[in-house]
Amino acid sequence: MNIPERRRIRLTIHYDGRAFHGWQVQPDQRTVQGELEVVLAKLTNGPCPVIGSGRTDRGVHATGQVAATDVPGRWTAPALRRAMNALVPDDVWIADAAEAPPYFHPRYDATTRSYVYRVGLAAEADSPFRSPWCWPLVRPVDLLAMERATERIVGEHSFKAFAKAGQEERGDRCTVTEARWAPWEGIGLEFHISANRFLHHMVRYLTGTLVDIGLGQRPPEVMDALLANEPGLETSSPAPPEGLFLTGVAYPADAGTKPPRRRGPQLVP
Numbered sequence: 001m002n003i004p005e006r007r008r009i010r011l012t013i014h015y016d017g018r019a020f021h022g023w024q025v026q027p028d029q030r031t032v033q034g035e036l037e038v039v040l041a042k043l044t045n046g047p048c049p050v051i052g053s054g055r056t057d058r059g060v061h062a063t064g065q066v067a068a069t070d071v072p073g074r075w076t077a078p079a080l081r082r083a084m085n086a087l088v089p090d091d092v093w094i095a096d097a098a099e100a101p102p103y104f105h106p107r108y109d110a111t112t113r114s115y116v117y118r119v120g121l122a123a124e125a126d127s128p129f130r131s132p133w134c135w136p137l138v139r140p141v142d143l144l145a146m147e148r149a150t151e152r153i154v155g156e157h158s159f160k161a162f163a164k165a166g167q168e169e170r171g172d173r174c175t176v177t178e179a180r181w182a183p184w185e186g187i188g189l190e191f192h193i194s195a196n197r198f199l200h201h202m203v204r205y206l207t208g209t210l211v212d213i214g215l216g217q218r219p220p221e222v223m224d225a226l227l228a229n230e231p232g233l234e235t236s237s238p239a240p241p242e243g244l245f246l247t248g249v250a251y252p253a254d255a256g257t258k259p260p261r262r263r264g265p266q267l268v269p
Contacts, residue, residue: 004073008256009080010100011036011050013065016091017241018132023056023065032056032092036067039087043080044071053106053249054113057201059241061133063095064114064248066106104256112177112250114194117207118243121188130187135207135243141214143189146181149213149220152227153179153193153206161226161235162206163199172199204238212236 013032021029025037033050040048053066071080081097088094118134120126125136153176160172178194191207209226212218218236225233 006070007073007075007077008068008070008100008102008104009075009077010098010104010106011067011069011081011084011094012096013067014063014093014095015061015065016133017056017059017061019091020058022058022060023052023054032062032065033067035089035092036069036084039084040069040071042087043083044075051106053110054198054246056244056246057241060244060246061242062246065246066110066249066251068100068104068106101256103259105260106249108260109251109255110249111252112194112196113198113246114178114192114248114250115198115203116245116247117191117193117203117239118184118245119188119191119207119211119239120184122186124187132242133245134184134188135211135239137188137211139215141189141211142216143181143214145216145220146210146214149210149223150179150181150191152220152223157227158229159199159202159227160229161233162202162209164201164205164238174198174202201238203244204241205235207239207243208236211239 015032019030020032023032025031025034033052036050037048040050048069048071050067050069056062077097077099081094084094120130120134120136120138121140123138124130125134125138156173156175158172159174163172174195174197176193176195178192180192182190182192184190191210193203213220226235
């Protein structure tokens with residue numbers, strides 16, 4: 001059997017974001033990407049860049065982050081997963097590893113990203129076994145008003161009002177394919193949202209505004225005005241990062257099978 005010189009491995013990663021300064025490598029800061037690259041350098045005896053589907057912020061968690069790395073051909077995906085899980089810190093877990101096509105890129109090939117934000121309404125949300133992974137609001141909310149505002153988010157809109165920082169080269173328009181509230185284990189609510197892309201802090205600003213609507217501090221109709229970028233109108237404060245989870249990234253069936261037409265260097269940080 002011929003062993004390739006290099007293999008591209010697609011990783012699905014879980015992490016508890018509390019002790020990380022986000023996903024992306026930063027000087028003198030602990031990051032998820034940095035921890036993974038340290039482990040892979042040990043296993044492959046050299047630099048081994050890891051590229052993720054997107055950058056989660058400081059304190060944000062993931063149960064479905066997707067990343068890719070190129071490793072020496074002697075490493076199969078199952079063997080790499082076992083070896084990485086033996087070395088990564090306790091707040092990181094490689095849930096899955098699979099060989100990917102040579103041109104697969106976790107960021108540029110992604111079609112949909114999904115997040116869940118947990119809001120704790122019951123007293124149990126203040127438990128030390130719950131509060132680190134939710135917003136322990138512990139107050140009643142008007143779910144109907146929140147749902148009326150949430151319906152307005154679905155579709156293609158400018159989310160400029162809901163972004164801490166813009167992306168001038170890509171604009172501020174995003175297409176939201178799902179936005180809904182669901183029960184969370186009798187403790188509170190989960191805000192589920194999926195879109196083709198997200199702006200910086202977008203989900204947290206949306207959640208903070210929706211919760212203020214649920215608390216009766218803003219009317220549901222304010223969502224229309226914010227999406228229309230009405231002058232002088234601002235979102236509510238962003239929800240805290242602890243409640244936010246990146247839960248999944250979707251790709252087309254043929255992702256990575258063809259050379260990219262317009263794309264930067266492959267798997268180079």
